[in-house]
Amino acid sequence: MNTADLGLPVDVPSTALFTDQYEFTMLQAAMKAGTAERRSVFEVFTRRLPEGRRYGVVAGTGRVLDAVENFRFDPDVLAFLRERKIVDEETLDWLADYRFSGDIWGYPEGEVYFPGSPIMRVEGTFAESVLLETVILSVLNHDSAIAAAASRMSSAAGERPLIEMGARRTHELAAVAASRAAYLGGFTSTSDLAAGFRYGIPTVGTSAHAFTLLHDRERDAFQAQVKSMGRGTTLLVDTYDVAEAVRTAVEVAGPELGAVRIDSGDLLLVAHRVRQQLDELGATDTRIIVTSDLDEYAIASLAAAPVDAYGVGTQLVTGSGHPTCSMVYKLVARAESTDPTAPLLPVAKKSTGGKTSIGGRKWAARRLDEYGVAEAEVVGTGPVPDALADRQLLVELVKGGDVVARESLDVVRDRHTAARANLPLSATQLSRGEPVIPTEYVNGRSGSLTGS
Template sequence: MSDPAGASTALLTDHYELTMLQAALAAGTASRRSVFELFPRRLPDGRRYGVVAGVGRALDALGRFVFDEPALAFLRDNGVVDEATVAWLADYRFTGDVWGYPDGEVYFPHSPLMVVEASFAEAVVLETLLLSILNHDSAIASAGSRMTWAAGERPCIEMGTRRTHEEAAVACARAAYLTGFTATSNLAAGQRFAIPTTGTSAHSFTLLHDTERDAFTAQVDSLGRGTTLLVDTYDIAEAVRLAVEVAGPELGAVRIDSGDLGLLAQQVRAQLDSLGAHATRIVVTSDLDEHAIASLAAAPVDGYGVGTSLVTGSGHPTCGFVYKLVAREGADGAMVDVAKKSKDKISVGGRKFALRRRSAAGVAEAEMVGIGTPPVDDGDDRALMVELVRDGEVVGRESLEAGRERHRTSREELPMQARQMSRGEPVLPTVFLPR
């Protein structure tokens, strides 16, 4: 499969976005200035905070949202839209403005994560693409943040590639790194996002050789004494003895991938110390999630490898973000606030801003959401939204390292209850400011 990083993103969308466009073009309403808002109505059940991720990927995807000849031919040949709409799409370029929460920021119910202002036609066709990227990446980041907080100073490695779609795996690695994971097993993520990559061997490598000693010798001869040897293919105690015998006390690490990880880590640590391998680290894997990591806090574990639970959002593979029209140009040219009023799915009309209210000690107290012009910062209210796109040009692109640092500081700003792994309510209330 070729790298899709440079391909058009225009057809990564739902059919009805384009039929709405066709009808609006015919009705003469497609050019009305409009404001769309991407936001969560609630956090996933039991979560205390969420983490925004995928903003950088969304900006890259927006730059490639053009209807090239193959896309136009598909629409025409399959009768998706009429010829007038195909002609309009052939010239499509986003010329509007986008504001939003940047990568790594934490969020709460009704946080205005992205505000898109353009003509209805230009903005509506972006709905599916933006939701797809941010719903997925933020779900991974929200899980990853809980995992790295539970791990404390111990490093977490992302290794879930084989548990999800091949392209989703690359996005997962990015989202995980954003929230404090130190490395990934995914080489494409290393290439595209400069994330450190790591990996040594699987059980198949041990099984390939006639003896476990032969396997360990081959690995150490190839990768050096600082490598990590997998010790649970057969008998762990025997494997640890062989590992130190082959590599010496300079052995970098051993990895345990099955069993009672806490108990085994204690036994392996004692054995390594008795063999003089005091600096040899213990890395554990095997279907870890944030709860399992937290339960190992007292165990002599030096690092965690996390796969399935991370790339599936630890039980919440999407964030439930929606993209709704909140204001549009009226017949007189003035902007009119609009809102959906259907039961259980209401939205609040008007173009939003957001602030994080903090105590004098710098602890976050509330998510403040308002409509109109933000108030003057009094020093305790941190502005959450940044300019991402101006007149169609991306102005908010930043490094992944910048988002990683933002997440660290944003998360540390939360009340202590945010660290709890038990189910609970959001740690910050969302307060709508009067106009």
């Protein structure tokens, strides 16, 4: 099996420097204080969803697992840390042998989440766990933002396919991750060949306006493309006059023309006119693909238009206005001492300004109503109520430092479709609103419930 089918990286560079310097300074200070080896529990969560969003989408888990496996300090990395005097020699010696040996639990990739959901839980010594903070957050914040935008767009598109076309609108490496997240969220293909190579995502693409402008006549461009790619190709028809281009396209390719693409103008009006013209010319099976700065709202506005597919770029790879999910990585429990059997103590940030957290190692479950539809995200510490025992959300991802939960991207994609379908219908509304279900917290000692 091709490793790309499992979302494995094609190459395996060290991820050890995909981090912030203070992770290393905390490590060094904790080593000197004798607290670095205390068992610790970190959790990833967000205090709120981006404004107006009804749910979040967990994406990037597979990439996080790759990053944890490749978090190694090779000689070049250690030399850089030594040259910059970022940490002392004792710490460098410890880093040279670094291998994460703890456990990671998390929401399965593709699942939905809500404020307070413990999306990922990292358990190990403070020293080995704190170093992973930045790389885990950078992956989850980016990929989950893209996947959430993709999910909203795919919901708005209904059964019409979506093409991811944002590679030229973001960093070249972010573009590959964005393609993966978009596919998870419901897109069907990408224009980015690196994403196709690495993750097995279907790739598509034909021509841009430059190809038409290269030729002396639009007809010459169409003839060259059809000769090269066949009658089933997609011809771009808005370089000059759309009506004339459609007429020429059908004359060149015949009624077997695969599709025409419209990339400018009033897409609703133009799509209706092009559909009528194609039908009159006998090209009744020729599809219409629209592009041009689409987002979920523009896609929804075209629901009644005779459009067969959408190509989305800028708005998708920037999270449709929300390029991050504001996830945080917080210490929620730590041992009293370095004794491996020492009990864990809940710890939490209590500062003002809305940045408080809830201490304790948490579980999460989704309560359903009598119709099997989600009605609350329940997060708690201590024993799991019997009624929620079979509705728990966290699964084991890493055990004793070994990845135990690799999944294909198609499995993750199907999971998201099922998770979204299990939410109340209002989840897919594009109007601004609160999270579609509330988050309730269960106190492990009292069993009381409180809303978020």
